[in-house]
Amino acid sequence: MSVLTFLIVAVIKIAITLGVLLTVVAYTVWLERKVVGHMQNRWGPSRVGPFGLLQPLADGIKFLLKEDLTPPYVEKHIYLIAPVIALVMALTSIALIPIGPVVHLFGISTPIQITGVVGATGQPGDIDAGLLIVLGITSLGVYGIALAGWSSNSKYSLLGSLRASAQMISYEVSLGLSLVGVLLMSSTLSLRGIVDAQLGTWFGFIPQWFLFRGQFIAFFIYLMAAFAETNRVPFDLPEAETELVAGYHTEYSAMKFAMFFMAEYANMVTVACIASVMFLGGWSGPPMPFLPAAVQAFLPLIWFLLRVFFFLFLYIWIRGTLPRFRYDQLMAFGWKFLFPLALANVIVTAFFVAIRA
Amino acid sequence: MTIPISWYLLLSAFLFACGVMGFLIKRNIITIFMSIELMLNGVNLSFIAFATRFGTLDGHIFVFFVMVVAAAEAAVGLAIIISVYRTRETLNVDRVNLLKL
Amino acid sequence: MHIFLFLLFGLLCAGGAINLLIQRKPINSALSLIVVMGSLALIYLLLGAEFVAVVQVIIYAGAIMVLFIFVIMLLNAGEEEHTKGSKVAKIIGIPGLITGFIIGVSVLLQHGPQEKRIHIGELYGSASDVGMMLFTKYLLAFELTSVLVLIAIMGAVVLARRSHSS
Numbered sequence: 314m315s316v317l318t319f320l321i322v323a324v325i326k327i328a329i330t331l332g333v334l335l336t337v338v339a340y341t342v343w344l345e346r347k348v349v350g351h352m353q354n355r356w357g358p359s360r361v362g363p364f365g366l367l368q369p370l371a372d373g374i375k376f377l378l379k380e381d382l383t384p385p386y387v388e389k390h391i392y393l394i395a396p397v398i399a400l401v402m403a404l405t406s407i408a409l410i411p412i413g414p415v416v417h418l419f420g421i422s423t424p425i426q427i428t429g430v431v432g433a434t435g436q437p438g439d440i441d442a443g444l445l446i447v448l449g450i451t452s453l454g455v456y457g458i459a460l461a462g463w464s465s466n467s468k469y470s471l472l473g474s475l476r477a478s479a480q481m482i483s484y485e486v487s488l489g490l491s492l493v494g495v496l497l498m499s500s501t502l503s504l505r506g507i508v509d510a511q512l513g514t515w516f517g518f519i520p521q522w523f524l525f526r527g528q529f530i531a532f533f534i535y536l537m538a539a540f541a542e543t544n545r546v547p548f549d550l551p552e553a554e555t556e557l558v559a560g561y562h563t564e565y566s567a568m569k570f571a572m573f574f575m576a577e578y579a580n581m582v583t584v585a586c587i588a589s590v591m592f593l594g595g596w597s598g599p600p601m602p603f604l605p606a607a608v609q610a611f612l613p614l615i616w617f618l619l620r621v622f623f624f625l626f627l628y629i630w631i632r633g634t635l636p637r638f639r640y641d642q643l644m645a646f647g648w649k650f651l652f653p654l655a656l657a658n659v660i661v662t663a664f665f666v667a668i669r670a
Numbered sequence: 671m672t673i674p675i676s677w678y679l680l681l682s683a684f685l686f687a688c689g690v691m692g693f694l695i696k697r698n699i700i701t702i703f704m705s706i707e708l709m710l711n712g713v714n715l716s717f718i719a720f721a722t723r724f725g726t727l728d729g730h731i732f733v734f735f736v737m738v739v740a741a742a743e744a745a746v747g748l749a750i751i752i753s754v755y756r757t758r759e760t761l762n763v764d765r766v767n768l769l770k771l
Numbered sequence: 772m773h774i775f776l777f778l779l780f781g782l783l784c785a786g787g788a789i790n791l792l793i794q795r796k797p798i799n800s801a802l803s804l805i806v807v808m809g810s811l812a813l814i815y816l817l818l819g820a821e822f823v824a825v826v827q828v829i830i831y832a833g834a835i836m837v838l839f840i841f842v843i844m845l846l847n848a849g850e851e852e853h854t855k856g857s858k859v860a861k862i863i864g865i866p867g868l869i870t871g872f873i874i875g876v877s878v879l880l881q882h883g884p885q886e887k888r889i890h891i892g893e894l895y896g897s898a899s900d901v902g903m904m905l906f907t908k909y910l911l912a913f914e915l916t917s918v919l920v921l922i923a924i925m926g927a928v929v930l931a932r933r934s935h936s937s
């Protein structure tokens with residue numbers, strides 16, 4: 314593949330992924346309002362378009378047209394750059410997620426993954442340390458929130474962002490440790506390699522996902538830590554509206570607020586993608602030979618999106634169900650329960666891997 | 671086009687010198703601490719440059735250890751800074767000139 | 772391409788280091804240090820050290836500097852007080868600094884190792900290689916580091932705890 318085709322293919326992949334991601338983000342907001350509404354015996358958005366389907370568009374126009382306030386007494390430069398950091402870090406990590414296997418289009422074969430390429434041997438490959446890079450990028454996302462709170466020069470923002478940064482660096486430990494078990498079993502850091510390790514089945518129908526290979530404790534640790542990382546209910550203390558107005562984005566309005574909002578939902582999507590790749594076998598699914606070939610080519614994408622949808626629905630479901638933790642409960646839960654459990658999981662997994670080797 | 675390794679060493683020396691200078695001229699205890707981190711980073715760069723020069727991985731391992739020690743140092747150092755601020759209510763190192771309150 | 776990338780990130784690095792010195796607010800110094808660390812990670816990638824580059828971002832930029840910013844926010848560290856430097860330092864120091872720098876640069880450029888040049892894309896410091904070495908040749912040091920980190924955690928807890936007795 315020449316350099317020019319490589320660049321063109323990369324740009325096309327980035328454009329498609331970004332478009333799909335932003336659409337998913339917009340419609341997750343719609344889904345959340347709709348589902349939580351129905352859970353609370355309301356209708357949710359229903360005025361704009363059929364079933365309120367045009368609501369995200371209306372929201373976007375509203376965000377764009379509202380007055381963009383910059384309060385006096387803020388640290389201007391940091392105040393302006395904080396939402397940009399949050400959004401960029403949230404959108405970047407999707408580039409490393411392997412969404413599907415190799416596709417052949419117009420005589421070019423390329424994996425459905427922005428950082429993936431097809432090597433000289435025809436085998437798809439991606440960055441060796443892919444998972445570490447995703448963790449690195451998500452750990453940089455804290456800066457957006459921390460700086461937003463600090464630069465706003467407001468008590469609520471400062472308290473919210475202090476809570477957020479403490480919570481995020483605490484739960485990052487459990488999050489990282491819960492993934493170590495999977496890494497031990499797959500013995501690679503490349504996300505594509507991890508998916509490839511889960512593609513087989515037992516007896517032809519039980520998929521060999523790491524979830525079914527003894528990593529279910531790690532899966533639940535990951536889920537809980539991920540809720541805390543994305544500041545979602547029941548761990549949404551950084552933006553607890555009953556105590557802190559809106560937490561770290563109290564002083565933000567219009568498009569700058571929308572950037573934080575989009576960053577939060579994009580983070581949810583990334584976390585869901587990582588969970589599907591690490592524990593649920595990525596794009597693997599039962600073969601469907603009775604379908605036409607054109608549909609079959611899209612099957613892996615559909616399987617992957619189904620998993621992501623499942624996780625997003627889980628987020629919303631839990632938001633509609635659980636109350637918020639108290640802050641000391643949150644810290645105690647993270648450090649005294651999740652962290653030792655994740656460590657124990659790593660030790661047990663290492664023991665079994667060592668026995669089988 | 672490739673670049674000679676001495677350029678990397680120059681950058682490393684520059685970072686280290688900036689760290690030393692910050693350590694000497696800064697008066698805020700947090701900034702002084704950050705200058706130490708800057709010095710460590712400069713040293714790390716020369717470790718990596720030499721590891722590439724000699725084609726071994728030992729330099730990488732040393733950088734790894736430096737990072738771990740820096741993390742431990744940051745945890746303890748920042749705890750000391752917090753307790754100093756609690757007792758003296760200042761971050762200026764010139765004001766922290768008493769061994770005992 | 773390689774030289775362009777090196778110059779770009781090297782200048783970012785140097786600019787960040789200088790900015791750390793001239794900024795008076797700790798938060799701005801911290802932000803420029805993050806820029807230094809990020810561009811250093813990319814320079815490590817240019818040198819082929821893949822694992823170290825990623826670990827640099829995760830540990831330095833993602834953990835240590837977050838801790839710094841957290842403490843700056845917690846203590847609400849404002850502008851640094853201006854202290855008068857001595858006049859002798861200004862008269863002797865700045866020319867001395869410049870001559871020292873020139874001497875250092877010339878010595879390094881003349882006598883420094885030059886035969887080996889670095890090519891882009893030679894990634895050899897992958898996670899598995901570094902890990903293999905860490906757990907064979909440097910196992911003792913690795914285990915001792917874990918003890919060090921444990922002691923550091925305990926020290927931080929003891930130091931930051933408010934004493935209830937007094």
